[in-house]
Amino acid sequence: MTEPSHPANALELKDLSVAYRVGRRDRAVLRNVNLTIKAGEAYGLVGESGCGKSTVALSVVRYLPRNGSITGGSIALDGKDVMKLDAEALRRARADSVSMVYQDPGKALNPSLRIGRQLTEIFELAGVTGQAAEDKALAMLNRVRISDPASVMQRYPHQLSGGMQQRVAIAMALANDPSMLILDEPTTGLDATVEAEVLDLIGQLRRELSASILFISHNLAVVSNMCDRVGVLYAGMLVEEGSTKDVFNDPRHPYTVALLRCLPRGGQRKDQGRLDTIPGFLPGIGATIVGCAFADRCALATERCRAEPPPLYDPGGGRLSRCHYHDKAQSLPRATPAEIVAAAPKQAPPVLQVEGLNKTYASHGRPLRAVKDVSVSLRAGETLGLVGESGSGKTTFARLLLGLVPPDEGGSIELEGKKLAPRLASRSEEQVKAVQIVFQNPDSALNRSHSIRHILSRALKRLGGLSGKTLDTRLEELVRSVRLTDRHLAVKPRQLSGGLKQRVAIARAFAGEPRIVVCDEPTSALDVSVQAAILNLLADLQSRQDVSYIFISHDLGVVRYLSDKIAVLYLGRIMEFGPSEAVFSGPHHPYTEALLSAVPQLDRTESSRIRLDGEIPSAANPPTGCVFHTRCPRKIGAICETQEPELTEAQPGHTIRCHIPYAELARLQKPKVVEPA
Amino acid sequence: MSATDTPASLPAPSAPDTTRRSPWGEVLHSLFRSGTFLTGLFILLFWVVCALFGQHFVPYDPLESDIINSLTPPAADHWFGTDQLGRDVFSRVIVGSRDILTVAPLATILATLAGTALGLVIGYFRGIVDDIVSRVLEAFMAIPVVIIALLAIVALGTSKITVIVVIGLSFAPIIARTVRSAVLAERELDYVAAAKLRHEGALHTMFVEILPNVIPPILVETTVRLGYAIFAVATLSFMGFGIQPPSPDWGLSISSNYGMIGGGFWWTVLFDALAIASLVIGVNLVADGVHGAFND
Numbered sequence: 001m002t003e004p005s006h007p008a009n010a011l012e013l014k015d016l017s018v019a020y021r022v023g024r025r026d027r028a029v030l031r032n033v034n035l036t037i038k039a040g041e042a043y044g045l046v047g048e049s050g051c052g053k054s055t056v057a058l059s060v061v062r063y064l065p066r067n068g069s070i071t072g073g074s075i076a077l078d079g080k081d082v083m084k085l086d087a088e089a090l091r092r093a094r095a096d097s098v099s100m101v102y103q104d105p106g107k108a109l110n111p112s113l114r115i116g117r118q119l120t121e122i123f124e125l126a127g128v129t130g131q132a133a134e135d136k137a138l139a140m141l142n143r144v145r146i147s148d149p150a151s152v153m154q155r156y157p158h159q160l161s162g163g164m165q166q167r168v169a170i171a172m173a174l175a176n177d178p179s180m181l182i183l184d185e186p187t188t189g190l191d192a193t194v195e196a197e198v199l200d201l202i203g204q205l206r207r208e209l210s211a212s213i214l215f216i217s218h219n220l221a222v223v224s225n226m227c228d229r230v231g232v233l234y235a236g237m238l239v240e241e242g243s244t245k246d247v248f249n250d251p252r253h254p255y256t257v258a259l260l261r262c263l264p265r266g267g268q269r270k271d272q273g274r275l276d277t278i279p280g281f282l283p284g285i286g287a288t289i290v291g292c293a294f295a296d297r298c299a300l301a302t303e304r305c306r307a308e309p310p311p312l313y314d315p316g317g318g319r320l321s322r323c324h325y326h327d328k329a330q331s332l333p334r335a336t337p338a339e340i341v342a343a344a345p346k347q348a349p350p351v352l353q354v355e356g357l358n359k360t361y362a363s364h365g366r367p368l369r370a371v372k373d374v375s376v377s378l379r380a381g382e383t384l385g386l387v388g389e390s391g392s393g394k395t396t397f398a399r400l401l402l403g404l405v406p407p408d409e410g411g412s413i414e415l416e417g418k419k420l421a422p423r424l425a426s427r428s429e430e431q432v433k434a435v436q437i438v439f440q441n442p443d444s445a446l447n448r449s450h451s452i453r454h455i456l457s458r459a460l461k462r463l464g465g466l467s468g469k470t471l472d473t474r475l476e477e478l479v480r481s482v483r484l485t486d487r488h489l490a491v492k493p494r495q496l497s498g499g500l501k502q503r504v505a506i507a508r509a510f511a512g513e514p515r516i517v518v519c520d521e522p523t524s525a526l527d528v529s530v531q532a533a534i535l536n537l538l539a540d541l542q543s544r545q546d547v548s549y550i551f552i553s554h555d556l557g558v559v560r561y562l563s564d565k566i567a568v569l570y571l572g573r574i575m576e577f578g579p580s581e582a583v584f585s586g587p588h589h590p591y592t593e594a595l596l597s598a599v600p601q602l603d604r605t606e607s608s609r610i611r612l613d614g615e616i617p618s619a620a621n622p623p624t625g626c627v628f629h630t631r632c633p634r635k636i637g638a639i640c641e642t643q644e645p646e647l648t649e650a651q652p653g654h655t656i657r658c659h660i661p662y663a664e665l666a667r668l669q670k671p672k673v674v675e676p677a
Numbered sequence: 678m679s680a681t682d683t684p685a686s687l688p689a690p691s692a693p694d695t696t697r698r699s700p701w702g703e704v705l706h707s708l709f710r711s712g713t714f715l716t717g718l719f720i721l722l723f724w725v726v727c728a729l730f731g732q733h734f735v736p737y738d739p740l741e742s743d744i745i746n747s748l749t750p751p752a753a754d755h756w757f758g759t760d761q762l763g764r765d766v767f768s769r770v771i772v773g774s775r776d777i778l779t780v781a782p783l784a785t786i787l788a789t790l791a792g793t794a795l796g797l798v799i800g801y802f803r804g805i806v807d808d809i810v811s812r813v814l815e816a817f818m819a820i821p822v823v824i825i826a827l828l829a830i831v832a833l834g835t836s837k838i839t840v841i842v843v844i845g846l847s848f849a850p851i852i853a854r855t856v857r858s859a860v861l862a863e864r865e866l867d868y869v870a871a872a873k874l875r876h877e878g879a880l881h882t883m884f885v886e887i888l889p890n891v892i893p894p895i896l897v898e899t900t901v902r903l904g905y906a907i908f909a910v911a912t913l914s915f916m917g918f919g920i921q922p923p924s925p926d927w928g929l930s931i932s933s934n935y936g937m938i939g940g941g942f943w944w945t946v947l948f949d950a951l952a953i954a955s956l957v958i959g960v961n962l963v964a965d966g967v968h969g970a971f972n973d
């Protein structure tokens with residue numbers, strides 16, 4: 001829907017088409033995208049990986065890769081046609097009016113220059129030199145609220161954490177006071193709390209700067225908290241657009257409906273029903289599209305959809321939907337039935353009992369207590385969710401369980417009542433196959449030289465003790481249980497998509513009928529639609545095989561969906577441990593409270609946010625007393641700084657490590673206990 | 678359109694993508710588009726054909742002396758002239774590729790096998806094994822090949838086998854170093870942890886899991902080493918170690934004729950020298966091509 005060019009529009013794309021040249025053919029990635037961002041507006045662009053979001057951003061700054069070209073349409077920044085600018089004018093536009101922040105702050109920062117040098121350089125290019133440039137650089141760092149800016153100026157990028165690096169990248173992007181700020185997945189690589197801080201920062205800066213923002217993300221919740229309007233991109237086409245509130249609460253395109261259903265929302269749990277999924281895949285780049293691009297995956301598709309490309313319908317209220325049946329979009333049938341066979345909760349004896357586990361690494365000659373005095377227990381068929389910021393010891397704890405690293409002396413791990421040897425090599429075959437893992441990154445977890453058949457057969461042979469015919473039969477079962485087919489067996493991992501690879505990794509972990517499977521961020525590399533399918537699969541396997549999970553994820557919605565118990569870790573210590581519902585709905589530990597409030601949510605209006613300020617202290621040099629006192633918003637006084645609180649039982653099975661008594665926590669957190677159903 | 682339209686059935690879960698070229702396919706593809714590689718390959722193949730079949734198409738028997746015609750300069754009946762014993766230099770140069778093209782590749786293969794095994798072991802076990810073995814290898818690498826050769830010849834006597842063993846073993850540490858660093862990166866990947874979680878033995882993990890993934894750097898290093906090996910073999914024959922008369926070997930020929938350059942009989946030496954140079958350059962071009970193809 002083209003509007004007349006108006007100088008008040010910060011960005012205007014008209015019929016923008018972009019192609020990448022691959023194998024001597026131009027393949028369309030963006031198809032006639034029309035999009036307008038008004039001055040001062042924050043516009044969110046969402047969609048699955050590969051739908052062309054980054055390509056939009058790169059076209060605007062004319063930074064397409066060498067094989068990319070704009071094949072049609074126009075781009076206007078502040079009313080100026082970007083495509084008509086000569087090289088010098090384009091350089092000036094990039095320096096003066098648009099800035100871009102990438103997902104990976106490493107891309108924007110030069111690893112061999114001090115932060116101060118990199119920042120002053122920008123001002124020097126603009127003609128400000130010497131002390132003045134330095135002062136401006138320092139002011140920029142203050143503006144992005146980095147702690148101790150003077151020392152940050154002296155540091156190299158690798159000496160900063162991911163969150164600090166991204167702050168610096170934002171400072172650099174803001175240095176020229178741009179009128180248009182493009183943020184391409186600026187928080188995807190960051191922890192939940194760091195993500196929340198960076199988003200807060202962007203939100204505040206927006207108010208101060210009046211810059212327009214193009215915010216690209218695959219995280220719907222983040223976009224919903226940040227943006228005024230949102231566009232949904234599918235196969236290089238804008239399929240839905242409208243105000244953020246409308247699109248997320250009242251979607252008019254089946255794709256948007258489906259995307260929203262993939263997320264565990266409002267505290268949904270595995271025993272309340274399966275997540276919905278989106279079958280199939282995004283059409284590849286350059287695919288010939290007749291009719292509706294989404295038709296292959298849309299349960300509402302009809303003959304008309306396959307024959308006639310839907311135009312952008314205007315259902316009114318400033319909204320657009322590229323669907324013939326936009327008025328019925330929400331009646332989209334589920335792709336995955338919600339029903340589940342809920343296993344009756346059993347009071348089985350614990351399958352895992354961890355008592356006083358410690359792990360100390362040496363860091364620059366100093367002891368670093370990665371895991372300190374951790375005790376947990378878990379029953380068969382239950383999931384223990386591990387949450388905490390990066391560096392809180394989640395992965396170390398998992399590796400201790402698996403025997404990949406030996407714990408310190410003392411402490412014990414018992415599996416079904418039998419002590420587990422600290423080292424993998426001294427565990428029995430039975431014990432080894434009983435504890436398995438699904439890694440975060442299937443590209444690293446699956447040997448790229450081996451076929452899927454080889455990978456799974458080897459696991460069945462070693463873990464299942466099978467061979468010959470029985471192995472083949474079991475292989476077929478195993479493959480079917482993770483919903484792969486024979487066709488997938490002959491190929492190498494790189495020929496599978498991320499979701500399919502993760503299924504192979506899950507199948508491998510289940511080859512020897514494990515008792516405990518550690519899942520270390522198993523879905524964080526995946527799109528929401530794929531994530532939903534993987535979470536469903538994990539939940540199904542659990543209810544069928546009575547296996548227990550240790551589930552690590554920085555996405556608290558996902559943890560909540562799958563977990564029966566939660567352990568909240570901070571600097572290697574358990575701060576809170578208890579039944580999932582108790583931990584999530586509170587009253588909870590002040591740290592848990594802060595973590596939960598940091599999560600961007602689709603169905604929460606901006607409200608009482610507890611913020612976590614400052615960086616996580618180093619585990620090599622933890623704060624005295626309560627290790628959380630340096631950041632605790634509820635700190636009660638000197639006692640927090642001098643005396644480490646005990647992990648005390650607040651309610652049966654629910655323990656909290658805080659000097660504030662449980663009843664008092666309940667009183668303090670009362671207004672927050674109202675939870676969406 | 679009415680609400681009675683029946684939804685069409687949904688597609689099955691995705692098929693694997695079998696259209697994408699395999700990584701090896703990519704490498705071959707870019708190799709055969711690389712001028713460097715093709716030029717090198719051409720030179721190399723030329724000498725391989727000479728080594729295999731040269732003896733059937735050369736105009737003269739490279740070993741047959743003809744004292745009457747000794748030291749004739751290049752001319753129509755002897756393109757490259759004749760040497761001191763009247764042997765045809767052209768025929769000798771062509772056939773002279775045979776020994777060097779047997780000894781150098783075998784030495785390189787020995788170096789690759791030994792170096793790969795060693796590199797896998799030290800990269801995989803790291804720690805004290807790595808510390809000790811790496812120090813020993815460094816010390817070993819600091820000794821010139823010639824000195825090792827002298828020692829070996831004293832111990833084993835001169836023969837092609839000695840040359841193969843000497844060059845093979847002195848190049849092995851360099852290959853081991855390359856393999857070690859590749860293995861250090863690989864062993865951090867989760868598939869290695871997954872193998873441990875199946876109680877796989879160290880041998881399986883090293884040779885079945887890790888080895889296939891470190892083949893590319895090994896191939897690159899091997900082609901580079903082959904160039905050095907050719908040079909080393911020629912040097913040793915020149916010094917009288919290894920390949921023995923009456924072989925028409927290039928290094929040997931140069932060694933027995935270089936005294937005559939002063940007398941103006943340059944052709945007895947020049948063509949052999951050019952042959953060595955061309956073979957080394959050919960192999961280096963191939964090595965550059967292989968390196969480029971793997972690092973695109």
Ligand SMILES: Nc1ncnc2c1ncn2[C@@H]1O[C@H](COP(=O)(O)OP(=O)(O)OP(=O)(O)O)[C@@H](O)[C@H]1O
Nearest residue numbers: 020022029048049050051052053054055065067285
């Ligand atoms: N230089 C390139 N050459 C060929 N194809 C490319 C190139 N860059 C991107 N593509 C392809 O173009 C499509 C769109 O890419 P783009 O990076 O814009 O997607 P995206 O929506 O930003 O995805 P993500 O969420 O993964 O960042 C994808 O299929 C991608 O694989």
Ligand code: SF4
Nearest residue numbers: 292295298305323324
């Ligand atoms: S046009 Fe048809 S196929 Fe496309 S989204 Fe709408 S209902 Fe589905």
Ligand code: SF4
Nearest residue numbers: 626629632640658659
């Ligand atoms: S003990 Fe003090 S600092 Fe620690 S969490 Fe409780 S209130 Fe906060």
Ligand SMILES: [Mg+2]
Nearest residue numbers: 053054055184
């Ligand atoms: Mg992108």
